[in-house]
Amino acid sequence: MVAQLEYVKRVEPLMKDMAKTHGSTFTFDHLPLQQGGSLSPVTIAYETWGTLNDTGDNVILITHALTGDSHAHDPAHPGNCKMAWWNPLIGPGRVFDTDRYFVICSNVIGSCYGSTGPTSPDPRTGRPYGMRFPVITIRDMVRAQHRLIEHLGVRHLAMVAGGSIGGQQALEWGVLYPDLMDKVVVIAATAALTAQAIAFNEVGRQAIMADPNWYCGDYWPGSGPSTGLAIARMLAMITYQSEEVMEQRFARKPVQQAMAPSPANTPELGGRFDVENYLYHQGNRLVERFDANSYLYLSRAMDLYDVSEGYPSLEFALRRLQSKLLLIGIRSDFLFPAAHVRWLAEKVRSLGGDATYIELDSPHGHDAFLKDWDQLTIALQQF
Amino acid sequence: MVAQLEYVKRVEPLMKDMAKTHGSTFTFDHLPLQQGGSLSPVTIAYETWGTLNDTGDNVILITHALTGDSHAHDPAHPGNCKMAWWNPLIGPGRVFDTDRYFVICSNVIGSCYGSTGPTSPDPRTGRPYGMRFPVITIRDMVRAQHRLIEHLGVRHLAMVAGGSIGGQQALEWGVLYPDLMDKVVVIAATAALTAQAIAFNEVGRQAIMADPNWYCGDYWPGSGPSTGLAIARMLAMITYQSEEVMEQRFARKPVQQAMAPSPANTPELGGRFDVENYLYHQGNRLVERFDANSYLYLSRAMDLYDVSEGYPSLEFALRRLQSKLLLIGIRSDFLFPAAHVRWLAEKVRSLGGDATYIELDSPHGHDAFLKDWDQLTIALQQF
Structure with a gap:
């Protein structure tokens, strides 16, 4: 606590x-x-x-x-x-x-x-x-x-x-x-x-739209599918980096910083890796500053671009x-x-x-x- | 329909x-x-x-x-x-x-x-x-x-x-x-x-545990967090393949086969790519044959192995x-x-x-x- x-x-x-x-x-x-x-x-x-x-x-x-x-x-x-x-x-x-x-x-x-x-x-x-x-x-x-x-x-x-x-x-x-x-x-x-990048985007969107607080997009401003959006952001943050730099920065270190709440507020299974804590933190940060429906539309524009x-x-x-x-x-x-x-x-x-x-x-x-x-x-x- | x-x-x-x-x-x-x-x-x-x-x-x-x-x-x-x-x-x-x-x-x-x-x-x-x-x-x-x-x-x-x-x-x-x-x-x-692989696994686990039908793991056998597990599987299937083979197989083709329901049963935004339909299908298949809590424990054993x-x-x-x-x-x-x-x-x-x-x-x-x-x-x- x-x-x-x-x-x-x-x-x-x-x-x-x-x-x-x-x-x-x-x-x-x-x-x-x-x-x-x-x-x-x-x-x-x-x-x-x-x-x-x-x-x-x-x-x-x-x-x-x-x-x-x-x-x-x-x-x-x-x-x-x-x-x-x-x-x-x-x-x-x-x-x-x-x-x-x-x-x-x-x-x-x-x-x-x-x-x-x-x-x-x-x-x-x-x-x-x-x-x-x-x-x-x-x-x-x-x-x-x-x-x-x-x-x-x-x-x-x-x-x-x-x-x-x-x-x-x-x-x-x-x-x-x-x-x-x-x-x-x-x-x-x-x-x-690429197909792979579209696929990553769609996993993130599914996470947002699976959140019961999404309400088919009709959530109140300031509330909304914060869990789903945080999960989408966790995934996106992996795709914005590389195996190489994540290894340099996190490798298999246990959590080093202040504990961030996980999107689903879940129990830990055998401890927490620093990379997990980092991703929770990044997920929480996006939820505070970005709208979930905007995330759906803009990531889709990215996919549709040809x-x-x-x-x-x-x-x-x-x-x-x-x-x-x-x-x-x-x-x-x-x-x-x-x-x-x-x-x-x-x-x-x-x-x-x-x-x-x-x-x-x-x-x-x-x-x-x-x-x-x-x-x-x-x-x-x-x- | x-x-x-x-x-x-x-x-x-x-x-x-x-x-x-x-x-x-x-x-x-x-x-x-x-x-x-x-x-x-x-x-x-x-x-x-x-x-x-x-x-x-x-x-x-x-x-x-x-x-x-x-x-x-x-x-x-x-x-x-x-x-x-x-x-x-x-x-x-x-x-x-x-x-x-x-x-x-x-x-x-x-x-x-x-x-x-x-x-x-x-x-x-x-x-x-x-x-x-x-x-x-x-x-x-x-x-x-x-x-x-x-x-x-x-x-x-x-x-x-x-x-x-x-x-x-x-x-x-x-x-x-x-x-x-x-x-x-x-x-x-x-x-x-690697840190990256742990990170992918954790995104999948968060999707499962964020599903309101997970009930902290106390769902009834046969029911459970099917949406979350399907999303976790969608992501895992990306990591089991490669950019190269997904491009060969799907590229940017629109959906080619029978339409699979998406995990969150959501509206489409500007059509459906074949790669998305494939991932929905793979997600649905795993839900029919695998237990969500087992997925949490076994993916964690994978992370913890050193x-x-x-x-x-x-x-x-x-x-x-x-x-x-x-x-x-x-x-x-x-x-x-x-x-x-x-x-x-x-x-x-x-x-x-x-x-x-x-x-x-x-x-x-x-x-x-x-x-x-x-x-x-x-x-x-x-x-």
């Missing part, structure tokens, strides 16, 4: 801090959706850093991952990589240089950090959409971002850059609006998810690319295997496109795009 | 068939346990094929994996690899030659196929143990098997062989009873699980080995990585032991030990 109290005391302030919404919002009337139907109205939460020039073309658009938000940079804490998810890459003199560029990051539709998503009121009922929210895709996210940059007076993008689902968005930008940007940076993302969708072939889709493309794979990533990222670069080149492939020699798995700042900086500087 | 009915019709007969218990049982009074406490009485379900010779030393002991049973061979259907889990390797003239050897396979304690486990009556109450079953380890399983072979009149083992948790048992046999056998075959198993446990060092434990050791790794196995299996072989050799390492060049992942019959046969014939 002491361990439990201590845990709550240490974690809660952090949770509240992370759940803050930042920046501005832009609302527009209507967004037709790739899978049919539409969303209206649509609100996009966003942040910007730096100044837009008179010609409206000194712009870098940053796109975020599954549970991310618009807070890619925190000028008040530029040295703290925990205060904003791409903080070390953004700022004066950094690779995304806010002295030269107008840097934009918006929260994707379907999310719960200020943009329209399942927690938003459904205008037909005035109550949260829940599972009446329509199926959205990476292309829908990109189309909504396009409306935002038009609203901000942007005429041309110097670069679109993102990792993971953010990388899928960056690639989609290049294919959907080929003449609108000079450069595209796709990190730890591919043309489409850059060739709606075109006669993959080649046809990739031939649309006009910008310079930088594809960054991560040696130890098993969610978006480096070999698939490299394959995409070679495919684009074989079709006459300008694609560069760089591989991060990192043990951190998929999460390297949020950790290996030095390697990322070098890769981006060279581009 | 039609699809659902069709699914039930096709799958149910198979389920009943798989849930059969085979063979004989042996009951003894008392088994002290590695983690403390004891189990009494203890029943072991087992099967044998071939004939024990007068000197009691023409014996091969086969050890099974997590959800396996004693039915490693089915003489009535020797050509059907679905009727018994190592059928193609066992029989007259096969690598485990029943013309020459007395082959034994027993169901591990903690399981639900005839040996004492959480579904057995607790003698203190007359009701199923449930979670009052004690924590058991691989060493406890092996000690119980030792009692069984003594009972059968076995004086010496020509070989102990198993894959996955069966491989952990085979290794433990070599270390615990070093002068009792000539050869040990460890397939797709290592000296101890060959060095109770010895001053890993080297000390491995120096105890006196038999010839064959370690078989699988190129695409990420649950028990081939590099770790190879490392163990090298370690044993560096300590003066007789260890051979062979790697199966298979895309099937961990499950290759239940699939790649030709490669397994060649590896075993050479040993």
Whole structure:
């Protein structure tokens, strides 16, 4: 019991801090959706850093991952990589240089950090959409971002850059609006998810929807399927890392830190390994800051993404690319295997496109795009 | 609805068939346990094929994996690899030659196929143990098997062989009873699980224990946390395969077969991938044939196994080995990585032991030990 109290005391302030919404919002009337139907109205939460020039073309658009938000940079804490998810890459003199560029990051539709998503009121009922929210895709996210940059007076993008689902968005930008940007940076993302990655996502979703507190998505805000969401996050955290780095960090050590409650609040069977405690902790943290229905919709958008969708072939889709493309794979990533990222670069080149492939020699798995700042900086500087 | 009915019709007969218990049982009074406490009485379900010779030393002991049973061979259907889990390797003239050897396979304690486990009556109450079953380890399983072979009149083992948790048992046999056998075959198993593999197991266990029908393990036989167990199995099935073979088999194909109900019986978000349907099907199949509490205890025994446990060092434990050791790794196995299996072989050799390492060049992942019959046969014939 002491361990439990201590845990709550240490974690809660952090949770509240992370759940803050930042920046501005832009609302527009209507967004037709790739899978049919539409969303209206649509609100996009966003942040910007730096100044837009008179010609409206000194712009870098940053796109975020599954549970991310618009807070890619925190000028008040530029040295703290925990205060904003791409903080070390953004700022004066950094690779995304806010002295030269107008840097934009918006929260994707379907999310719960200020943009329209399942927690938003459904205008037909005035109550949260829940599972009446329509199926959205990476292309829908990109189309909504396009409306935002038009609203901000942007005429041309110097670069679109993102990792993971953010990388899928960056690639989609290049294919959907080929003449609108000079450069595209796709990190730890591919043309489409593997069967294995879809499978992992679906296990997580089943865990959420099996939680009796999910109520088919109609839980009250602030409550909901916290056990299921924590289990989904535990699994996702394994796929974001690698066997190698988990062995370095945890191996078979017994629990080392304050005991976190397990999602199902269950008895232990022969002790607790440190890796289990870590995953409980990560599960609990996500529950405090993220909406379960948003998790379902955004992870599904990740599965459904296929850059060739709606075109006669993959080649046809990739031939649309006009910008310079930088594809960054991560040696130890098993969610978006480096070999698939490299394959995409070679495919684009074989079709006459300008694609560069760089591989991060990192043990951190998929999460390297949020950790290996030095390697990322070098890769981006060279581009 | 039609699809659902069709699914039930096709799958149910198979389920009943798989849930059969085979063979004989042996009951003894008392088994002290590695983690403390004891189990009494203890029943072991087992099967044998071939004939024990007068000197009691023409014996091969086969050890099974997590959800396996004693039915490693089915003489009535020797050509059907679905009727018994190592059928193609066992029989007259096969690598485990029943013309020459007395082959034994027993169901591990903690399981639900005839040996004492959480579904057995607790003698203190007359009701199923449930979670009052004690924590058991691989060493406890092996000690119980030792009692069984003594009972059968076995004086010496020509070989102990198993894959996955069966491989952990085979290794433990070599270390615990070093002068009792000539050869040990460890397939797709290592000296101890990785942090990543423990993590995957724990996600599955949390899914089971989060199911409101688990009732802290006190569900009625035949009911229970079917949703949680199906989700745990979905995840486990991913870890038993590989990215490569899932891509070959499923890639991003939409559902191809009869629609299986999903564990949480949930709405679909933008269609169903074939890999998802396959995993639902696998989840449902396990629920029909396996006990959820047994799954908790046996997966935990897998986590807790460390060959060095109770010895001053890993080297000390491995120096105890006196038999010839064959370690078989699988190129695409990420649950028990081939590099770790190879490392163990090298370690044993560096300590003066007789260890051979062979790697199966298979895309099937961990499950290759239940699939790649030709490669397994060649590896075993050479040993």
